[in-house]
Amino acid sequence: MKKYKVILFQKYIRSFVTNFFKHLNSFEFTLEHKEESTAQLYKRLNDFNNEINRVKTTPLLKLRRILGIPNVRIKFSGKGDFLFTYGCLVFGNKPYCIYSETGLSIYNYDRAIADNPIARTIASFLIRRKKLKKIIFLSEAAQKSFLSSVKYSSRTKKIFERKSVYCYPLMEAQDYSIKKYSGGLKLLFIGTFYIKGGNELVTAFRRLKEIHRNIHLTIITSLGVMRQSDVKKIKEIEGIQLFDAKFTKDELDKLYKTHDIFIMPTYRDGFGLVWIEALSHAMPIIGTNQFATGEFCINSHNGFMYPNHPLQDYNNETFEIYGKYYNPKDFYTALFKLQKEGKMRPVEDFLCDSIERFIRNPGLLEEFSKNSAGLYNKKFHPDVISERIESIFLEAMEK
Structure with a gap:
């Protein structure tokens, strides 16, 4: 059988992109630059003050906005x-x-570039070219957001609809055991602390710990982008283990296996690979409805979802992206203001209630764990993803 050769020429390609080619029959790939690991990403997050004041509007980006230059x-x-x-x-x-x-x-995820008519004209021209065979989105939400976020001509829309499809990233299957309640709960949080709702989770955990002694929380995050006063405070809380995000994949897999519930009340995500990793280990999920996360967690089926957090930067129905919080500085300013005003309390209440449901109903952990495993096998298993991406590539080669 002939194997088509696929070239990946960009720098810093993530492993979830190259994973596609591990199980394909008709395609092989050449990577012209090294992959970028999750650990490398976290290395760039090393200072709290730099992170909360970070803006992406570099001189080059300002020029791209003026001239209208897409990626x-x-x-x-x-x-x-x-x-x-x-x-x-x-x-x-x-x-x-x-x-x-x-x-x-x-x-470049930049609303200002997308709103420039020159950028839209360039993008439309390249989308209509026959050389572009498929625009493959990471999620159904992402596919919907393309036409809702930018105004294209009817001609471009028709061509886009013909060329567009979505396919979830390929995350390797794991040997898992169905989670069962054994008198306590081990909770797992992995992500950038404030952006992913870590502060609200810690507050909720402290409230619950006063009532339920046999609960434990493990937090894996980049400690460098936390207030050191928060790091000190969290390390003093009974039942919480706080670790810097320097774990290998095998070490992370062990954490997934030894914990019961994955918790991610995120406020800023376009996708969320860790959600699929949690599903691959049959973990129930407690999280927020943030762009594509509703495709990984079905409320009251394999977890609980908070429907409308106050930092949503997109339309819940059309998935139009507003871009209000494009710069991290603007996001952190809004988040810390809401926290100071007590307006994140509903998220804390939701987390408390969701965790308590697993304690009040011991059979719920096993039920939701089975449902997470079923959802993973149906939508995200490598066999499913490989078959889908191979069919997309084959269709692209035929045109």
């Missing part, structure tokens, strides 16, 4: 049969497919 690479190559990119269009001589996290990915 475009010029690539002429004699290698391979087609190109596969993450979040960028291509002007070149090879057919290609894009993998895109949201409807604004090709505009």
